[in-house]
Amino acid sequence: MIPWKEIDRAEVPGNGSEVTLLVRDREFSIRTAGTELMNSRIHGSEAALAELACSRLDVKSGWQILIGGLGMGYTLAAALEQSGPDAQILVSELIPAVVRWNREYLGHLAGMPLADPRVRVEEEDVVKIIGKRKTAWDAILLDVDNGPAGLTRKANDRLYGKIGLKACFDALRPGGILAVWSCAADEAFTRRLKGCGFKAEIVSVRARKSGKGSRHTIWIGIKL
Numbered sequence: 001m002i003p004w005k006e007i008d009r010a011e012v013p014g015n016g017s018e019v020t021l022l023v024r025d026r027e028f029s030i031r032t033a034g035t036e037l038m039n040s041r042i043h044g045s046e047a048a049l050a051e052l053a054c055s056r057l058d059v060k061s062g063w064q065i066l067i068g069g070l071g072m073g074y075t076l077a078a079a080l081e082q083s084g085p086d087a088q089i090l091v092s093e094l095i096p097a098v099v100r101w102n103r104e105y106l107g108h109l110a111g112m113p114l115a116d117p118r119v120r121v122e123e124e125d126v127v128k129i130i131g132k133r134k135t136a137w138d139a140i141l142l143d144v145d146n147g148p149a150g151l152t153r154k155a156n157d158r159l160y161g162k163i164g165l166k167a168c169f170d171a172l173r174p175g176g177i178l179a180v181w182s183c184a185a186d187e188a189f190t191r192r193l194k195g196c197g198f199k200a201e202i203v204s205v206r207a208r209k210s211g212k213g214s215r216h217t218i219w220i221g222i223k224l
């Protein structure tokens, strides 16, 4: 077995913990506190997050999409694949090093999505970006932490709690879609989503594109 080699490490802004980038042959891993946040071998459900949301949009062009966070860029690449030439995609990434790692080491994994002219990146907490504009987005795609039960930041509870979901609702235009990735189902989250005015759909997806691997949950919330 080839051993993992550390490439770089960086602090998670706001909580003092660290994230590490590791490589083993052609496989990359981003870890925090000993737990794997993202592995380059497994990204089917990250792509499905964008595919499911985009396939439900009720307009065909001019999409304004917000993605939080970048990770290894698989959700972003899938959103670009679904989007037309006039789409604009803003990626919010909390950890500046993750953006740099994508530019220096990881970009090839998802086809260099950061180089696409439709993409802009802000090294900023997605909660702040959501709060900045009302009825602005056709879709907000959230894959920060492990889902509603956070991992990188306790502060991400703000995003998945009632106040965070209400802010997402306000930031979407009518008919807009909030899509949320999670490693596990969460009935309380479904109730909160509905309670904040979304029509909620829960989709169980496989971790791998091949249809194999563990099951992840994606919520599609439509702002009626």
Ligand SMILES: C[S@@+](CC[C@H](N)C(=O)[O-])C[C@H]1O[C@@H](n2cnc3c(N)ncnc32)[C@H](O)[C@@H]1O
Pocket: 037, 038, 043, 046, 047, 068, 069, 070, 071, 072, 073, 074, 075, 076, 092, 093, 094, 095, 098, 124, 125, 126, 127, 143, 144, 145, 152, 153, 156
């Ligand atoms: C599991 S990864 C995302 C994987 C991504 N969907 C992909 O396709 O590779 C989670 C990312 O969210 C970032 N993140 C965590 N909390 C955040 C926040 N509040 N705002 C923006 N990004 C955040 C992490 O630094 C990490 O890069």
